[in-house]
Amino acid sequence: MADRPSARQLREWDRRYLWHPFTQMQEWEQEEPLVIERGKGSYLIDTEGRRYLDGTSSIWVNLHGHRHPVLDRALKGQIDKIAHSTLLGLSNPPAILLARELIKVAPPGLSRVFYSDDGSTAVEVALKMAVQYWRQRHPDAGPKSMFLRLKLAYHGDTIGAVSVGNIELFHARFKPLLFPTLEAEPPSCYRCPLGLTYPSCKTACLEPIERILQTRHRDLAGFIVEPLIQAAAGMIIQPPGYLARLRELCTRYNVLLIADEVATGFGRTGKMFACEHDGVTPDLMAVSKGLTGGYLPLAATLTTDEIYRAFLGRYEEFKTFFHGHSYTGNPLGCAVALANLEVFRRQQVLRSLGPKISLLQKLLASLAGMPSVGDIRQQGLMAGIELVQDKMTKEPYPPPARIGHRVATAARARGLLIRPLGNVVVLVPPLSVSREELTRMVEIVRESIDTLSAG
Numbered sequence: 001m002a003d004r005p006s007a008r009q010l011r012e013w014d015r016r017y018l019w020h021p022f023t024q025m026q027e028w029e030q031e032e033p034l035v036i037e038r039g040k041g042s043y044l045i046d047t048e049g050r051r052y053l054d055g056t057s058s059i060w061v062n063l064h065g066h067r068h069p070v071l072d073r074a075l076k077g078q079i080d081k082i083a084h085s086t087l088l089g090l091s092n093p094p095a096i097l098l099a100r101e102l103i104k105v106a107p108p109g110l111s112r113v114f115y116s117d118d119g120s121t122a123v124e125v126a127l128k129m130a131v132q133y134w135r136q137r138h139p140d141a142g143p144k145s146m147f148l149r150l151k152l153a154y155h156g157d158t159i160g161a162v163s164v165g166n167i168e169l170f171h172a173r174f175k176p177l178l179f180p181t182l183e184a185e186p187p188s189c190y191r192c193p194l195g196l197t198y199p200s201c202k203t204a205c206l207e208p209i210e211r212i213l214q215t216r217h218r219d220l221a222g223f224i225v226e227p228l229i230q231a232a233a234g235m236i237i238q239p240p241g242y243l244a245r246l247r248e249l250c251t252r253y254n255v256l257l258i259a260d261e262v263a264t265g266f267g268r269t270g271k272m273f274a275c276e277h278d279g280v281t282p283d284l285m286a287v288s289k290g291l292t293g294g295y296l297p298l299a300a301t302l303t304t305d306e307i308y309r310a311f312l313g314r315y316e317e318f319k320t321f322f323h324g325h326s327y328t329g330n331p332l333g334c335a336v337a338l339a340n341l342e343v344f345r346r347q348q349v350l351r352s353l354g355p356k357i358s359l360l361q362k363l364l365a366s367l368a369g370m371p372s373v374g375d376i377r378q379q380g381l382m383a384g385i386e387l388v389q390d391k392m393t394k395e396p397y398p399p400p401a402r403i404g405h406r407v408a409t410a411a412r413a414r415g416l417l418i419r420p421l422g423n424v425v426v427l428v429p430p431l432s433v434s435r436e437e438l439t440r441m442v443e444i445v446r447e448s449i450d451t452l453s454a455g
């Protein structure tokens, strides 16, 4: 092999050849890119050997820390057998075993696993399954080919996922490509449009949704939601019981409930899946990010026997679900995902979360008095700190102030990597984070927010 390129050379080639996701490249080209070469536990290590706390879990995917021995071993073990073979007309042991394990930990009633590659494709699979289900199972129930979604929803970046999403900044310019949907106002307790507080808001929040379901259920194939927390919208949390009520309404009006657990799945909210907090089983559930413990791209759409059976028939009835990807059921991804679930069992990960969640709550509460901290929202080990210009009026900082970005830059200089969502400072540590690391993360967030008032 040629000489190992220097750290400087790599930075230069990055700026010359790469196009980074969700990144204004004009700005990027002016900055020194941070090039991560290694990782260990909660730390990322750059090409200069500098260590950073991974405050985003590498954008919400890592669970048990980097270079976990059980996950590393599973991946190495599988690569000695085969890296990939197709799931079209063939099967492979890791895909089979993982499907079985997923059904064991999934909300009761989910019984089938369909693999894909990432959160967006898992959502696309759910949408297509829902539409085809109604065609084949209840053709007289109405057209049932539209979806109800919440405002500020984020379900991924492919065109179908964008159609059911609603983050204006990401989606507006693609309007001509998107299919029509119905939209409902999500709960947003800090900025409640009705000026209500929990629990008096409980029915008010859901009445408009019930009206839509009542009048449009013949058009609706499904209602897609991020259960419990709209993460990309800025960690907007749904009040207790909200999801259970959505489940009741969907059942009553014969609309499939699609839970997008891509961000919330695998312990992030304190339970294996967010749906469990409300005792809900969706009709379709999309998972990805944490599925492989943050190692490899892999996703799955889980569904019920009722939906699965609607696709059965003789070949020439063409009830087949005609969908799949080149890497569907990739053995490397499935092997490491199996190891991820093994770590959950062996290390009793879910049990270990309670004290960390309480500690995070306590640490975040200590930021509440800061002049620019408007709202602190936490669900499990997902947290958002909304910064405001005026605490009393909740007046937001204007976008050009790039307030979240400024805090993240200050945090990076102090050894913590975070990525804001607009004016919301986001902290999503790995589930394996230690008490000391968690304390240090919030301390750095405090210092970084403090730099704002220092000018």
Ligand SMILES: *Cc1c(COP(=O)(O)O)cnc(C)c1O
Pocket: 118, 119, 120, 121, 123, 154, 155, 156, 157, 226, 231, 232, 260, 261, 262, 263, 264, 288, 289
């Ligand atoms: C990240 C995310 C997606 C998209 O997943 P990708 O793997 O980035 O395609 C979908 N839904 C939710 C809720 C997400 O957080």
